Amino acid sequence: MHKHAYLIIAHHNIEQLKLLLLAIDNNRTDIYIIFDKKSKLDCNSKKKYLIKDLKYSRVWFIDSIKIYWGDYSLIDAEIKLFEKAYLEGKGKYSYYHLISGDNLPLTNQTDILKFFDEHPNMLFLSYGRITNRKLLERRIKYWHISPRLIGKYGNKVSPINLLFRLIDNLFVMGQRFLGINKIKRFNLKVDxxxxxLTLNKEFVWQMLKNKDWIEKVFKHSIACDELFIPILINKLGFNNFVYNSSRQDNNPNSFQGSLDYINWWDGSPYIWQDRDIKKIEHIKSLGYLFSRKFDLNNTPKLKEWFIENIIY
Incomplete structure (x- = not known):
């Protein structure tokens, strides 16, 4: 039977992460974890705690790095996970599931593996509706100052962040004057x-072959963790392998092709609460296999439901 690799980026909540590993523990799944170095989770005692009750899955821990919002460090962490999994698995994993430590499966591994067995060689990702193409393309069109200096858009920022945003805007204006355009230079179709998301082995292999190109194009971009896989799909001609390319419109009726249900319309994203168990069961009935965002430390009823219905 085909094997699967779970690639996890984690930065907190070690107890919930352990429950996630127990839920995906299976003789057909291996697990690869990278910690945000700022979280201080990368120590032997926590690693032993995470894996001590697993019965089937092999687990690899990737050397931690500091990961920042909107920064190339997030793409770097993802590439490190894909590369490690591809090399350790010798290219034999049928699917690679990239999830965060705040993700949880909505059903057991038997059902998840059965679904992917029935849908071989596909790419599962949730495309977003493009409402402002110029703003979207600005992320990659020019070289930018590091997002860790600019700060996260939509959040409160410090005077230092505002200063670097001003500098970044001036930097972009200079590039416009000089006619710099990375989209044209690298012939990018931006999406x-x-x-x-979940990727098949052929795409992961091609992605790793383009690792240097990815760094060259995306190293000095803003929030391009959401752009680099769709752009690479366009570059490599994998569009016909996409399971569902419908656009998510930030409302409950939009289908999310990653099969990873994320509620952006009630939060950034919304964190499931104890009162939401019926909603979670409903989205499970719609065919979703994963969801984010959970915080089981503060939702005891939801934690109990997860342990009873997903782990056991």
Whole structure:
């Protein structure tokens, strides 16, 4: 039977991460984890705690790096996970599932593996509706100052962040004057989708062959963790392998092709609460296999439901 690799980026909530590993523990799944170095989770005691009750899956821990919002460090972490999994698995994993430590499966591994067995060689990602193409393309069209200096858009920022945003805007104006355009230079067809997704082995192999190109194009971009996989799909001609390319419109009726349900319309994203168990069961009935965002430490009823219905 075909094997699967789970690639996990984690930065907190070690107890929930352990429950996630127990839920995906299976003789057909291996697990690869990278910690955000800022989280201080990368220590032997926590690693032993995470894996001590697993019965089937092999687990690899990738050397942690500091990961920042909108920064190339997130793409770097993802590439490190894909590369490690591809090399350790010798290219034999049928699917690679990229999830965060805040993700949880909505059903057991038997059902998840059965679904993917029935849908071989596909790409599962949630495309976003493009409402402002110029703003989207600005992320990649020019070289930018590091997002860790600019700060996260939509959040409160410090005077230092505002200063670097001003500098970045002046830097972009200079590039416009000089006619710099990375989209034209690298012949990019820009699109975007949720960074959490499932990729097939052929695409992962091609992606790793283009690792240097990815760094060259995306190293000094803004929030391009949502752009680099869709752009690469266009570059490599894998569009026909996409399971569902319908656009997510930030409302409950939009289908999310990653099969990873994320509620952006009630939060950034919304964190499931104890009162939401019936909603979670409903989205499970719609065919979703994963969801984000959970915080089981603060939702005891939801934690109990997860343990009873997914792990056991």
């Amino acid at each position: 975007y989708a949720s960074e959490w």
